[in-house]
Amino acid sequence: xxxxxxxxxxxxxxxxxxxxxxxxxxxxxxxxxxxxxxxxxxxxxxxxxxxxxxxxxxxxxxxxxxxxxxxxxxxxxxxxxxxxxxxxxxxxxxxxxxxxxxxxxxxxxxxxxxxxxxxxxxxxxxxxxxxxxxxxxxxxxxxxxxxxxxxxxxxxxxxxxxxxxxxxxxxxxxxxxxxxxxxxxx
Amino acid sequence: xxxxxxxxxxxxxxxxxxxxxxxxxxxxxxxxxxxxxxxxxxxxxxxxxxxxxxxxxxxxxxxxxxxxxxxxxxxxxxxxxxxxxxxxxxxxxxxxxxxxxxxxxxxxxxxxxxxxxxxxxxxxxxxxxxxxxxxxxxxxxxxxxxxxxxxxxxxxxxxxxxxxxxxxxxxxxxxxxxxxxxxxxx
Numbered sequence: 001x002x003x004x005x006x007x008x009x010x011x012x013x014x015x016x017x018x019x020x021x022x023x024x025x026x027x028x029x030x031x032x033x034x035x036x037x038x039x040x041x042x043x044x045x046x047x048x049x050x051x052x053x054x055x056x057x058x059x060x061x062x063x064x065x066x067x068x069x070x071x072x073x074x075x076x077x078x079x080x081x082x083x084x085x086x087x088x089x090x091x092x093x094x095x096x097x098x099x100x101x102x103x104x105x106x107x108x109x110x111x112x113x114x115x116x117x118x119x120x121x122x123x124x125x126x127x128x129x130x131x132x133x134x135x136x137x138x139x140x141x142x143x144x145x146x147x148x149x150x151x152x153x154x155x156x157x158x159x160x161x162x163x164x165x166x167x168x169x170x171x172x173x174x175x176x177x178x179x180x181x182x183x184x185x186x
Numbered sequence: 187x188x189x190x191x192x193x194x195x196x197x198x199x200x201x202x203x204x205x206x207x208x209x210x211x212x213x214x215x216x217x218x219x220x221x222x223x224x225x226x227x228x229x230x231x232x233x234x235x236x237x238x239x240x241x242x243x244x245x246x247x248x249x250x251x252x253x254x255x256x257x258x259x260x261x262x263x264x265x266x267x268x269x270x271x272x273x274x275x276x277x278x279x280x281x282x283x284x285x286x287x288x289x290x291x292x293x294x295x296x297x298x299x300x301x302x303x304x305x306x307x308x309x310x311x312x313x314x315x316x317x318x319x320x321x322x323x324x325x326x327x328x329x330x331x332x333x334x335x336x337x338x339x340x341x342x343x344x345x346x347x348x349x350x351x352x353x354x355x356x357x358x359x360x361x362x363x364x365x366x367x368x369x370x371x372x
Contacts, residue, residue, distance in 0.1 A: 049331070068332060069331070069332070070331045070332055071331065072330065072331035072365040072366070073330075073331075073365065074330065074331070078334075078335070079329075079330040079331075079334060079335060080330075080332075080334070140332075143265075144258065144259075144260065144265040144266075145235070145255070145256045145257065145258035145259075145260070145265075146254060146255070146256055146266075146326075146333065147332065147333040147334075148264075148265060148266070148333075149264070149265060179258040179259065180256075180258070
């Protein structure tokens with residue numbers, strides 16, 4: 001079944017299954033899923049991103065650990081959980097990652113301006129700045145080098161594009177440790 | 187203690203500890219470590235890449251699962267193991283990842299020419315071509331999107347820069363499934 005609620009642009013499509021390796025009941029979404037329970041299944045156990053980039057979350061209501069999901073196949077929870085201190089065998093909500101500003105800011109973009117981690121060592125980022133400029137981007141920060149460990153999705157439509165404290169990063173993990181940063185792929 | 191054997195250029199430096207979180211006995215290397223046992227410790231339980239990029243291996247003699255290690259801190263095995271089907275709590279050998287051709291090919295470079303994974307789906311790559319051109323690069327291929335899962339290090343000084351079968355990728359994993367590819371960072 002395909003779920004279309006709220007806004008749907010055709011830019012995003014995710015297929016999810018309630019069993020690993022694309023088995024069990026299949027559901028397709030083109031927009032937010034606040035809770036898998038609302039659609040009759042308890043959690044996602046495999047998924048395929050068919051278009052756009054998506055943010056997956058451990059708990060319902062876009063809470064808990066964050067997983068940036070780009071185009072491709074995720075046959076089991078290991079495929080999206082990363083090498084985290086605790087392993088997340090579920091994903092109970094997900095939503096598209098927007099690449100354009102909405103409302104009055106539509107069409108304007110942003111580029112990233114970060115306090116970079118000190119090269120060659122770990123650090124705690126007390127705050128992070130992400131100002132609007134020419135190109136609109138979303139960033140994924142990772143706990144360890146090589147895009148491993150906990151992920152934090154940073155989006156430029158946060159108030160003023162700034163993250164003044166790790167608590168504002170919106171992740172359950174909140175280690176505050178970032179050793180690699182990259183753009184979200186569309 | 188610092189171990190310098192064979193060639194040492196000053197371009198690569200790794201500090202390893204025999205306990206997690208940079209505890210226990212510390213060893214520094216500037217070149218290949220064929221076996222941690224040769225240096226009086228059974229395995230690496232935490233490490234810091236101070237310069238250059240390194241390839242870590244599950245077993246002695248550069249065998250088993252491969253881990254591409256770039257600058258930064260790896261406080262525990264979860265930091266380098268990725269989200270693999272089985273978790274590797276050890277790293278028993280490691281070596282620098284060269285960015286220049288050696289011998290007669292010194293100074294010449296290479297650029298990547300891959301059979302790209304089909305967008306939006308997983309695939310098995312039966313072979314992979316990596317020909318020399320203008321820029322010298324090393325590539326890391328990952329099993330899942332977003333640089334997750336098993337890693338394969340592909341280097342252009344493989345014979346003819348070609349990998350005709352997944353068995354030639356040199357990894358214990360050999361899933362043959364690649365969903366993301368990126369350059370090794372120096």
